[in-house]
Amino acid sequence: xxxxxSMVKELREKTGVGMMDCKEALKECGGEIAQAVDxxxxxxxxxxxxxxxxxxSEGQVQSYIHGGGKIGVLVEINSETDFSAKTDDFSEFxxxxxxxxAAANPICVDRESIPEDIxxxxxxxxxxxxxxxxxxxxxxxxxxxxxxxxxxTEAALLDQPFVKNPDLTIQDLINEMMAxxxxxxxxxRFTRYMLGDSDE
Amino acid sequence: xxxxxSMVKELREKTGVGMMDCKEALKECGGEIAQAVDxxxxxxxxxxxxxxxxxxSEGQVQSYIHGGGKIGVLVEINSETDFSAKTDDFSEFxxxxxxxxAAANPICVDRESIPEDIxxxxxxxxxxxxxxxxxxxxxxxxxxxxxxxxxxTEAALLDQPFVKNPDLTIQDLINEMMAxxxxxxxxxRFTRYMLGDSDE
Numbered sequence: 411x412x413x414x415x416s417m418v419k420e421l422r423e424k425t426g427v428g429m430m431d432c433k434e435a436l437k438e439c440g441g442e443i444a445q446a447v448d449x450x451x452x453x454x455x456x457x458x459x460x461x462x463x464x465x466x467s468e469g470q471v472q473s474y475i476h477g478g479g480k481i482g483v484l485v486e487i488n489s490e491t492d493f494s495a496k497t498d499d500f501s502e503f504x505x506x507x508x509x510x511x512a513a514a515n516p517i518c519v520d521r522e523s524i525p526e527d528i529x530x531x532x533x534x535x536x537x538x539x540x541x542x543x544x545x546x547x548x549x550x551x552x553x554x555x556x557x558x559x560x561x562x563t564e565a566a567l568l569d570q571p572f573v574k575n576p577d578l579t580i581q582d583l584i585n586e587m588m589a590x591x592x593x594x595x596x597x598x599r600f601t602r603y604m605l606g607d608s609d610e
Numbered sequence: 611x612x613x614x615x616s617m618v619k620e621l622r623e624k625t626g627v628g629m630m631d632c633k634e635a636l637k638e639c640g641g642e643i644a645q646a647v648d649x650x651x652x653x654x655x656x657x658x659x660x661x662x663x664x665x666x667s668e669g670q671v672q673s674y675i676h677g678g679g680k681i682g683v684l685v686e687i688n689s690e691t692d693f694s695a696k697t698d699d700f701s702e703f704x705x706x707x708x709x710x711x712a713a714a715n716p717i718c719v720d721r722e723s724i725p726e727d728i729x730x731x732x733x734x735x736x737x738x739x740x741x742x743x744x745x746x747x748x749x750x751x752x753x754x755x756x757x758x759x760x761x762x763t764e765a766a767l768l769d770q771p772f773v774k775n776p777d778l779t780i781q782d783l784i785n786e787m788m789a790x791x792x793x794x795x796x797x798x799r800f801t802r803y804m805l806g807d808s809d810e
Contacts (some may be wrong), residue, residue, distance in 0.1 A: 467806035471682035473673030479695070479704075482671035484684035486803045495679070504679075598808050601801040603686045606667035608798050 411441050421446050427590065450589060466596045468492045470500065474508035483511045485600040490593040503587050506574065511600055516567035519597050524565055532561050567597065611641045621646050627790070650789060666796045668692045670700065674708035683711045685800040690793040703787050706774065711800055716767035719797050724765055732761050767797065 413436045421432040421443055427450050435453075439445035466488035474483045485508050489495045518524055536557040540550050563569045568581040580597075587595045613636045621632040621643055627650050635653075639645035666688035674683045685708050689695045718724055736757040740750050763769045768781040780797075787795045 469805060470679035471675065471803045471805050472679055473675055473682050473684060475671065475673055479670035479672055482673055482684050482686070484673060484682050484801055484803055486682070486805065486808065488806070599803065601684055601803075603671045603684055603799065603801075605669060605671050605686065606688070608686060 413437060413441060417441060417443065421450075453589075466490055466594050466598075469495045469596075469598075470504050472501075472504045472508055474505070474512050476509075476512045480605045481512050482603045483508045483600060485511065486598040488596045488598050489591060494591040494593050497591075499590060500587065503583065506572070506583065507580065507597065508600075510570070510573050510580065511567065511602055513573045514567075514570050515602060516570055516600075517565040518567065519599065520568045521562045521566040524562075528565075529558075533558065567600070613637060613641060617641060617643065621650075627792075653789075666690055666794050666798075669695045669796075669798075670704050672701075672704045672708055674705070674712050676709075676712045680805045681712050682803045683708045683800060685711065686798040688796045688798050689791060694791040694793050697791075699790055700787065703783065706772070706783065707780065707797065708800075710770070710773050710780065711767065711802055713773045714767075714770050715802065716770055716800075717765040718767065719799065720768050721762045721766040724762075728765075729758075733758065767800070 413433055417436055418429060418432045421427070421436060422429060424443070424447055427435075431450065431453075432446070435446040435449045436443075439449055468491055469486065469488035471484070471486045473485070475481070476483075485504065487504050487507060489500065494500055517528065533554050536554045537550055540553045541547075545553060563571065563579075568579065568584070570580050572578045572580055572583055584595050584597065613633055617636055618629060618632045621627070621636060622629060624643070624647055627635075631650065631653075632646070635646040635649045636643075639649050668691055669686065669688035671684070671686045673685070675681070676683075685704065687704050687707060689700065694700055717728065733754050736754045737750055740753045741747075745753060763771065763779075768779065768784070770780050772778045772780055772783055784795050784797065
């Protein structure tokens with residue numbers, strides 16, 4: 411089938427990917443826009459993942475203040491080049507992440523960074539709950555495992571469903587940005603303050 | 611001498627203090643506005659310090675982003691009442707502190723919070739420098755003490771000279787806000803990110 415200029419334009423707008431790649435993707439996918447988006451996403455992510463070892467020292471430090479000063483978020487998100495970091499797409503992405511953190515209150519960026527003592531305490535609570543509700547001992551571990559999976563989606567930013575579109579996780583949003591930029595993208599660190607809630 | 615309404619008005623605008631206190635201050639100071647400001651400031655600080663034990667759980671969480679996303683600061687500053695926290699004076703004060711932190715890069719809020727290992731390292735460096743420049747052993751301690759005083763004004767936010775007016779320390783700015791509001795004011799915590807400078 412013929413790949414028209416308007417199809418290429420639509421795909422470019424959806425993905426931010428260059429014209430030649432869009433043309434190729436549409437050819438591969440028989441002109442189906444949705445399939446071509448997936449194709450480019452996978453290809454883009456594959457490229458970015460290959461670059462996983464490359465330095466990500468550019469990006470943006472941004473903030474978001476909620477409720478006129480009740481909640482504040484500071485975040486650093488890295489890309490490989492200053493060029494990508496300065497695009498409107500990247501700024502919009504960073505803004506979405508800061509607003510998400512204000513609303514969803516994650517403990518840390520990824521599940522590997524959750525402190526061991528918090529994990530142990532959670533596991534103990536779930537095990538005790540299961541025992542007290544009379545579950546047989548041999549399935550306690552399975553129950554705890556299931557509960558912990560849910561806990562990760564509440565505690566780890568990358569595992570959280572995006573508040574503005576719960577069908578996507580924050581990791582999905584990052585994957586999209588990696589596909590768009592062809593660069594490795596990392597949420598390096600964040601801090602969230604709630605007024606009167608300091609841990610001192 | 612007569613204390614006119616316009617004198618009281620001028621003093622109120624300068625200090626934010628109530629009418630009756632302004633009248634009294636002007637009487638005590640023979641109608642001299644500048645002296646009356648000092649009088650109220652001292653009195654105000656005294657009042658606020660008496661309240662030192664009172665809970666400060668109101669205030670503002672605010673942020674400042676410098677250089678389009680190169681440096682970011684998040685700060686929590688507490689007052690006793692939401693009323694004080696919402697005034698323009700307080701917002702201006704908070705803004706000044708966040709911008710100061712971005713520029714002056716303090717290690718922590720007060721000198722008591724500087725980690726012991728950093729202090730030890732500093733002391734060692736100063737002692738070594740003094741010895742290597744041939745200073746006699748008996749005055750090394752004195753030299754180190756002097757250098758540490760300077761280090762505190764570089765490392766501890768409250769001891770730092772305010773970047774917009776180095777005649778005042780940050781503690782002086784806080785004292786002014788305590789005088790204006792008659793409330794205890796505390797810089798609770800801050801975080802400063804510089805792009806690409808994470809400690810991970």
